[in-house]
Amino acid sequence: MFIPVVKQSLREPREAAATLLSMGVPKPMLWPAFFLLIVLSVILTFLIGSPTWPNGEEIFTPFGLTLASAFTSVAWVFLIWKIGELMGGKGGFDEALLLTVFHQGMFLAGQLIAIALLLVIPPLANLFVLALSVFMIWLYLNFIAVLHGFGSLWRAFGVLVFAFIGVAFVLIFAMSLAGVRIAGVA
Numbered sequence: 001m002f003i004p005v006v007k008q009s010l011r012e013p014r015e016a017a018a019t020l021l022s023m024g025v026p027k028p029m030l031w032p033a034f035f036l037l038i039v040l041s042v043i044l045t046f047l048i049g050s051p052t053w054p055n056g057e058e059i060f061t062p063f064g065l066t067l068a069s070a071f072t073s074v075a076w077v078f079l080i081w082k083i084g085e086l087m088g089g090k091g092g093f094d095e096a097l098l099l100t101v102f103h104q105g106m107f108l109a110g111q112l113i114a115i116a117l118l119l120v121i122p123p124l125a126n127l128f129v130l131a132l133s134v135f136m137i138w139l140y141l142n143f144i145a146v147l148h149g150f151g152s153l154w155r156a157f158g159v160l161v162f163a164f165i166g167v168a169f170v171l172i173f174a175m176s177l178a179g180v181r182i183a184g185v186a
Contacts, residue, residue: 006106015143020102021146030097037104038069044111058094068174075170078098087155089148099143101175107136112146 005023020106042065050058060068082098110132117125137160146155 002102002105005102006109009102009106009139012041013139014146017099017143019096019144025098027094030094030101033101034073035070035106036106037101038066038073038131041104041108041111042066042069044108044115046064048115058170068171071174072167072171073100073104076163076167080147083162083166084144084148084150084159087148087150087159089159090154091147091149099147102141103136103140106139107132110136161179 005016005019008019020054021047046062046067050060050062052058066072077097077100079091080100081091084091089131110128114125114129114132117128122147141156143162144150144159145153148156148159150156
């Protein structure tokens with residue numbers, strides 16, 4: 001069902017976003033898919049190696065990272081929706097959630113490819129991760145533009161920047177609630 005849209009998103013991201021929005025994906029499927037992707041991402045993170053501060057102290061437990069990821073991801077979807085709306089966009093929360101779930105699913109698949117490349121051809125893995133990162137930003141800009149009916153990627157870029165700043169504040173708040181402290185700071 002989604003494989004043709006994945007292929008389309010590689011060549012025609014705006015059309016892929018429009019296709020996704022017109023597919024009639026049941027809303028009750030969105031939240032389970034959203035949280036499944038968060039859990040899979042956390043598992044992948046800890047399989048590669050747990051995030052640590054420069055002194056070697058672990059930043060998050062798996063549960064802590066899952067909570068922080070869920071909290072910030074919900075904030076991300078909300079901010080993409082609301083900031084876009086404030087900038088004259090027409091998209092709704094459910095549509096923002098759908099496009100974000102699809103985007104994160106593609107990113108997770110890309111990360112799996114990067115890990116496979118790391119095991120087989122390590123130098124190529126670094127180039128792939130760089131290309132993947134640039135592509136995923138470009139893809140999301142196009143998704144935001146379609147979501148909100150923007151004719152320009154610059155308006156979508158504005159939404160992305162302001163959402164990023166908002167999510168940074170949410171992440172700082174979530175980390176402080178979770179008792180995470182910066183290594184070396186009393």
